[in-house]
Amino acid sequence: MFQKRIKELRKKAKLTQKQVAEKLDMPQSLYSNLERGIKQANQKRLKQFSDFYDVSTDYLLGNTDIKSKTLETDLNKTLDTVRSFDGKPITDADRETIREILKRRQLEREQKADN
Incomplete structure (x- = not known):
């Protein structure tokens, strides 16, 4: 999933592999x-x-479809205190159940914003 996500994010940002590699200070070949998917990303x-x-590591790994780092964290903190x-x-x-409903709603918003 990681390779699919970084490719989608790169294309959405209209960047080349070379541009991203330079910004992340890594060889383009890496x-x-x-x-x-030939190499796996370390931590x-x-x-x-x-x-x-500006996405969560969970999003990059395919553990969630919510891109926002802060939304996932805030949601977990809030629900754990209720x-x-x-x-x-x-x-x-x-x-x-509440968590899943809110995640689904956020995903719908993000998809709507992307279109």
Whole structure:
């Protein structure tokens, strides 16, 4: 998934492999190998890509479809602190349902903005 995501992000930014490689201070051959899945990104490189494209590492790895770093973090913090709703306790299953609904809604917004 990583290689697919970095290629999509690069093309959306209208950059060449060479331009991204230069900005990330890596040989173009390494960038090309990462984008084609021949090489795997280490933690340092993953963080570089995350910072460069301003997306979460989870997004780059395919663990979420939400690009925003802060949205994912804020959502998790907020849901972890909510204990009840309308006087009734919220279960872990409830939190997960709310999380999925909000993620889906954010993804719809991002897709709408991309079109």
